Amino acid sequence: MLYFRNDYQVGCIPEIMKALEANNSNIYMPHGQDVECQKAKDVLQSKMPDVHIDVHFVSGGTIANATIFKAILKPYEAVIACKTAHIATREAGAIEATGHKVIIVDDNDGKITPAAIEKTFNQHMLGYGMMVYPKAVFISNATEMGTIYSEDELHAIHDKCKELGLYLILDGERLGVTLMSGVGYTLNDIAKLCDIFTIGISKNGGLFGSAIVITNPELEDGFPFVMKQTGAIMAKSWLIGLQFQVLFQDDTFYQLAKHEDELSIQLQNALHNLGYPLLMKAYTNQVFPILTNEQFEYLSERVDFDIWDEWEGQYIIRLVTGFTTTQQDINDLCEVLKETAKIKLKK
Amino acid sequence: MLYFRNDYQVGCIPEIMKALEANNSNIYMPHGQDVECQKAKDVLQSKMPDVHIDVHFVSGGTIANATIFKAILKPYEAVIACKTAHIATREAGAIEATGHKVIIVDDNDGKITPAAIEKTFNQHMLGYGMMVYPKAVFISNATEMGTIYSEDELHAIHDKCKELGLYLILDGERLGVTLMSGVGYTLNDIAKLCDIFTIGISKNGGLFGSAIVITNPELEDGFPFVMKQTGAIMAKSWLIGLQFQVLFQDDTFYQLAKHEDELSIQLQNALHNLGYPLLMKAYTNQVFPILTNEQFEYLSERVDFDIWDEWEGQYIIRLVTGFTTTQQDINDLCEVLKETAKIKLKK
Amino acid sequence: MLYFRNDYQVGCIPEIMKALEANNSNIYMPHGQDVECQKAKDVLQSKMPDVHIDVHFVSGGTIANATIFKAILKPYEAVIACKTAHIATREAGAIEATGHKVIIVDDNDGKITPAAIEKTFNQHMLGYGMMVYPKAVFISNATEMGTIYSEDELHAIHDKCKELGLYLILDGERLGVTLMSGVGYTLNDIAKLCDIFTIGISKNGGLFGSAIVITNPELEDGFPFVMKQTGAIMAKSWLIGLQFQVLFQDDTFYQLAKHEDELSIQLQNALHNLGYPLLMKAYTNQVFPILTNEQFEYLSERVDFDIWDEWEGQYIIRLVTGFTTTQQDINDLCEVLKETAKIKLKK
Amino acid sequence: MLYFRNDYQVGCIPEIMKALEANNSNIYMPHGQDVECQKAKDVLQSKMPDVHIDVHFVSGGTIANATIFKAILKPYEAVIACKTAHIATREAGAIEATGHKVIIVDDNDGKITPAAIEKTFNQHMLGYGMMVYPKAVFISNATEMGTIYSEDELHAIHDKCKELGLYLILDGERLGVTLMSGVGYTLNDIAKLCDIFTIGISKNGGLFGSAIVITNPELEDGFPFVMKQTGAIMAKSWLIGLQFQVLFQDDTFYQLAKHEDELSIQLQNALHNLGYPLLMKAYTNQVFPILTNEQFEYLSERVDFDIWDEWEGQYIIRLVTGFTTTQQDINDLCEVLKETAKIKLKK
Structure with missing residues (x-):
């Protein structure tokens, strides 16, 4: 057979297994307050020199998305996504379970356009006070369909979001293969364009874990509280921080x-x-x-x-x-x- | 001008105002346990002789819908509706606020088809365990577009729901104008076809109020608890029961x-x-x-x-x-x- | 017998019934945007000259409380109350249903003390990041036990809330009998001391209805959206506005x-x-x-x-x-x- | 220093690290459908021969508790716990975030008594329909205070729960040290007494992970859906299954x-x-x-x-x-x- x-059917690269073993007996502070998470944040920050980032490490993609939207949306605010988006399909209603609507808009091969964002935003403004208020746009890059946003497309979405006052949230569970597909933009560019994005490693060399990278300082406040509430904080978060170090310190x-x-x-x-x-x-x-x-x-x-x-x-x-x-x-x-x-x- | x-820009018919005034000094039990609500239930039951009904009176349509889906759906279950459905638009995310996804399917002039129900159900079965489980279908009759379901269409949807194990929920905020539009079916027929439906009076002669009619006995248990929790129970519920009596005892x-x-x-x-x-x-x-x-x-x-x-x-x-x-x-x-x-x- | x-076993005073009848044929804007609600706000504002107030009218007390805490608390924030508080007992978990913890503190005959507030606040600060964050204090006046807060007690609680950065929310479903019990403070004083409070009329002459009075301008934003989502907005809100006018324009x-x-x-x-x-x-x-x-x-x-x-x-x-x-x-x-x-x- | x-400040025992390394290149089915989770369930079942168990593996204790109560409680049902319970303190309101009240009852050194359960149950029955319905009892063993329930105490609580129709849920994040403290009961006894209990390993030799053991077959249905929704399912769940095998196959x-x-x-x-x-x-x-x-x-x-x-x-x-x-x-x-x-x- x-x-x-x-792309998550095996464990991790040997370098990560070795690092875990080598540090297995160290004594660490719990819940992400350890030195490995701090070092991992520093490494990630060094890859995104133009933006100050706040980083949190969680065990996986679904809980990352649920935590993000629970943290940043007010009760009546909603997130715009396309019908194939992970949050709209394979998360068993995790976003709705936090009380928020996922507004579906048309897409091209899994990709949202600024026009679709604007159209749905305007429709909701016609129903202002009666309908949910669209406050965020969720895109995956690469998408669930394996397609990717070009740099121009990302800029156009970013500009539209800024114009309409929407947060741009990027699901980067497959951000690695995106950046290496010849798109011409970098992690630093992503950081400049998004308010929050994630970097997944369980599909790209790691055992498990996602980094939630917050670039919009207004969204930092209270985020760890929400993580605690959703159960997203692992007691031994250093396990994730260490993996990110191995993967990012040498461009592995x-x-x-x-x-x-x-x-x-x-x-x-x-x-x-x-x-x-x-x-x-x-x-x-x-x-x-x-x-x-x-x-x-x-x-x-x-x-x-x-x-x-x-x-x-x-x-x-x-x-x-x-x-x-x-x-x-x-x-x-x-x-x-x-x-x-x-x-x-x-x- | x-x-x-x-159709809710004025108060009520004079007969209702008179009835309210005439009974204003009566002493009533609170929270729907009064004789007027009981009499109103009896009148409604007499209009639906073929089905045993359980009836609850609430102040309006949005809270009726939110209460219904909160009461009947498990956390991972969702409701199917069309994009113009009231629960999908002008309720400010009230259903999602109870934790449940509203799955949007294609419609014809505001009406859902059995084919659309089956298609989305099957897609969710392909993602069984990963996607929400569709457990209910929500239709409005009349729809938000002023269109109505024919008797054949209602039967076809009912049959498809039974086949797939889905509850059929009918929003009847405009049920009066539907039944009088020459459709050829009656309140009794609606009761036979739906698991739960509502009857709105604020658009049809009443000051305010909706009746939630439960015909599926499995859905009765715990319903009043959920009503209490959503704030749907009025202290002086007799005000609503009395209005229903006036409107239904003489076919007004x-x-x-x-x-x-x-x-x-x-x-x-x-x-x-x-x-x-x-x-x-x-x-x-x-x-x-x-x-x-x-x-x-x-x-x-x-x-x-x-x-x-x-x-x-x-x-x-x-x-x-x-x-x-x-x-x-x-x-x-x-x-x-x-x-x-x-x-x-x-x- | x-x-x-x-105190809500009968309808309303005759003056209210007359006013409802007299205005029954008027054409009103829906959802609280009508002239009667505006006039009622003006009358209430005239009773509280020292504070700018924002007022919303809802059908009852439970939905008022659920809407308030849903609107003002972030997901990880909680409200402090005593064990006999309505939100802690007879609202069937309405606050928790919006996702928020009700933290129970000791009371004297249904009344909370600044010392109890401070003690529980400090305990939660010891568990900062792990425990919910107490952000509001809920008091009823009169309490569920029929007791009342003296002016000194209210000032002391207000000062403690200010010191700790907590919102003070007062449930005034029985505010009328409180103010008339010889306490020596007025509606205007209540407005100066609380961030949000309610005035109930269904126990004091009205058919139904509560006014949510917001005195902290930071809490106004988005409030109507949350009301829509909880189903708290009545289509014919003028019914409530009119009742408040009758009750407050002549001190009835x-x-x-x-x-x-x-x-x-x-x-x-x-x-x-x-x-x-x-x-x-x-x-x-x-x-x-x-x-x-x-x-x-x-x-x-x-x-x-x-x-x-x-x-x-x-x-x-x-x-x-x-x-x-x-x-x-x-x-x-x-x-x-x-x-x-x-x-x-x-x- | x-x-x-x-007890979770270091990684895991060397045997677990070796097992992870040895199986790191294997190809596994995702989301807990792998052979390691199945083998781990078999090993656990062999330790509890008198009860048929259903087992799910999740990343940690908070998400285990949130998932359990979300899955088993209806919207208006609540869980009884003591004031030092983990769900009442250090989970940042995770249970309330799923919409359910945690009812606090008196305790002796962190332990609940049948008398306290009965007293609060009866109080809630006096307010039937108005108050939340207590449907589950949550105990930790060992408690957060390091105390343990004797076999008689567990039986008494179990009997009281059966009498009142309550689920008994036991948090076993420190179940290992409990069973080895000389209590005289075994995992098999726990399985006979509880409807659901957890076994934590991150404090007892493992890197991370908790097993949710369901012994009441009525509570099995839909559980994996809720796990998916809360983000509790790890893509590479075999990592947890393997750890449980190592810890339980030789009584380590x-x-x-x-x-x-x-x-x-x-x-x-x-x-x-x-x-x-x-x-x-x-x-x-x-x-x-x-x-x-x-x-x-x-x-x-x-x-x-x-x-x-x-x-x-x-x-x-x-x-x-x-x-x-x-x-x-x-x-x-x-x-x-x-x-x-x-x-x-x-x-």
Whole structure:
């Protein structure tokens, strides 16, 4: 069996395991007040020299998002997102559970446009006092569809948010593969454009953990209280801080992401050449080929993958490269896909 | 100025005011445990002989909806509605404030279809355990657009809900004008098709108040507790029970609604004959003509109405007939509309 | 049967019923944007000349409290109250349902002291970041026990709140009988001491309704949004505004309250002279005599009242005077109580 | 500096670190559907042969508690706890944030009695429909005060809960040191007495993680959905499952706990012999001596510890033994304490 189900199916890079072991007997202050978290913040700050950042480390992406919106929104305020956004789908209503509406707007391949933001904002102003007040925009980069925002697109969204008084929140659970996909912008640029963003490592070399980076000083106040309330603070937060140090002090984070991107592009090219329709062009480490029923069954027995959607006897599947995926894995997968492709021809 | 802004811009019918005055010195038990609420329940039950009903009286529609979904949904369960649904728009996020997602599905002129319900249900089953669980369907009848569900449509939605294990909840803030619009079904039929529905009177002869009618006995347990918690129980609930008695013991409720419908159809025909485009064909007491900028300005100075939407220099406005609207009011309005229509021609 | 169960067992004073009838056919803007609410605000403002007030009218006390704390507290902030406070008992967890903890502190006969506030505040500061942050103090005046805060006590609490940065919120569902009990302070004084307070009329001449008076301008922003979300805004809010006008333009509110107090003091004196133990000395319109089992049974057949608590074969009952209670009612009750008192002697 | 601040100030036992490293490259299913979590459940089930258990692994104690009460309580239901309970203090209102009241009852040294449960239950029944409905009892074992419930006490609470229809929920973040303190009951007994309980490992040999053990089958339904919603499910849950296997397959969990208890008892005896007053007699790994101001200052410079409370110039401090505390650490601490004790004498 070949494994392309997701990018968090294994543990961490050996360097992190070694660091955990080496510091396992140290005595640390609890709840993020330790020196490792402080050092990790310093390392991250050094990557974003143009912006003063406040950083908190939490165990994962869903609790990061729930904590962020609980902390920054007033009871009647809502967040704008697109229909494929993680907060709108695969978080089991975590945002609504904090009392806030997720307003769905149209998207292009998982990406929101300034026009869509403005349109929904204006509609809500027509119902001012009766409807929720849109106060934040949530984007994922890369998106759930594997697409990415260009620098121009990010600037345009940022400008629209500033104009309308909205916070821009960026979910960076796959920020590594985004920055390494040739976009031309950096972590420092992200910090300049967003009010809060996250950096996920569980899909990019780490065991677990996300950093919540707050760049808008108005949003810092009370944030740790909300983290405590949502259960987002780990007793031994140093475990996360240490992982961020390992990944960011030598740019390992970026190298792993680049590796994931390169293998994924190879895979996409192979799929294209084999004649598979693709849901959309991918730029990061997720590819979404469309299979017939027969192809799906054949492939299922040989490759472990996720089903993205199905209709009318067709399957959209997701193939994901991870930081431990090897060139040989890709070669083997392409061989299987070659055989799978023939099934259609036989029919 | 002519007043067509909404159907709750005046108080109540004189019979209700008289009843309130006549019973004003009576001593009543508080919080809905009084004889007037009991009598009102009995009257309502007599209108729905085929179904055992549990009834609670609350002050209005938003708190009715918030209380219903808070009471019947588990934390991870959600309600399906369309994008123009009151709970999705003009309740300022009241449902999300109770922790539950409102899942938006496609609609036809404000009406949900069984196909849309099934499609979104299946998508959520694909993400079982990760996404919210759709457990209820919310429809308004009449809808916010003034459209109504036919008996066949209601049966089809009811059957689909039963098939998928979903509760069917009907917002009846404008149920009177619906039942009198020639649909061919009755309160008793509604009771057979829905798990919970509301009957609003503040738009149909009453001062204020909604009845929450529970027909699914599984949903009765604990409901009064949740009402207490949301602040939905009025100390002097007898005020609402008495109003329901007056409106339902002699079918006054229906006569008022019929009056509203008839004047509204007259108005719609006049608009059509004057060449106004209409957002959609109305069946109840709301009409949505589309005006140019110049028409809008001219009419605004002579008639009090609500703006529904605006784009590209056009205005969709809402004209509503109420239980105190007279034939003379309609005649006067039609005169003004005739003048207004000419403005377009001049251009 | 004599009725002393509560002070909201009848409708309203005739003047209010007349005003409702007289204005029943007027056309009003909805949701509190009408002229009657504006006039009512002006009348209330005239009673509190030293403070600029923002006023909102809602249907009752529970929804007023839930809306206030939802509006003013951040997710991790909590409100301090005593164990008999309405928000801590008879609101079915309405405050917690908005996500906020009610921190219970010791009280004297239903009254909180500055020392109790400071002690619990300091304990929470020791757990800063781990415990909720106390941000508001909730007091009722009169309390649920019928006791009242003296002017000195109010000043002391106010000063302590200012010192610690806490909002002082006063529940005035029985503010009328408080101000008329000889305390020596006025509505204007209350406005100077509290950040937000309520004025209830359903227990003092009105059909229903509470005014939420905001004196701290920092707490005004967004308040109507939260009201909409909790369902606290009535479509025909003018009904409440009109009642407040009637009650406050000619000091009727105060005369009714004075009447309630006077009859209650008579009743308390009679109880004392008849040898009944009292739970505590009352100052307003609620009296809490303690009865034996036999007395309880005898009185239950002749008088309608509420049970406050029971232990060891004794009953604490509550006798309440209302604005329609007459001197004859009190005389009749005293006769019954005289007979009831003998039961103990017989044993 | 000697470190006695808490029992989670270091990482994990070497055996766990080795197991993590050994399995780091394995491919696992995400979100707790992996083989390590399944094996861990099997090991735990083997320790509780008399009860069928359902087990979920989460990252920590606060999120475990918030998830449990969100999952099992209806909106108007509440949980009974004592004032020192973790959910009542150091979780920043996490339970209230899910909408539920924590009802505080009297305790003896952190322990609840059946009499206190019954008294508060009955008071709430007097206010049935007006007050929250108490539906669960929360106890910690060991308590936050280091005290433990005897087997008789647990049975009595269990019986009272059964009689009143209440769920019994036990917080077992320090369950290891409880079971090894000579109480005479086992994990299997706990499983028979509680509806849900937790087992924490971050204070007893593990890096992080808690097991939520559900023994009442009625409470299983929908639990994973709520976990997803609160963000309690880690992507790589196998990390926790593996730790539980290591700790429970060879009774390492118990040996570590026994070690902590033994050193703590030594420490307590030393404190007693040195004349320190103790807040209460400890049975597990936490000791609470009371120091004067001068002693506090002297000790602070030599030992790292937590402040529990302070009043009138006295400090209650907490000294905690952990699984890495050595006999030498205790000896060194006792030496310092001997010097510290003299400070009082000098004065």
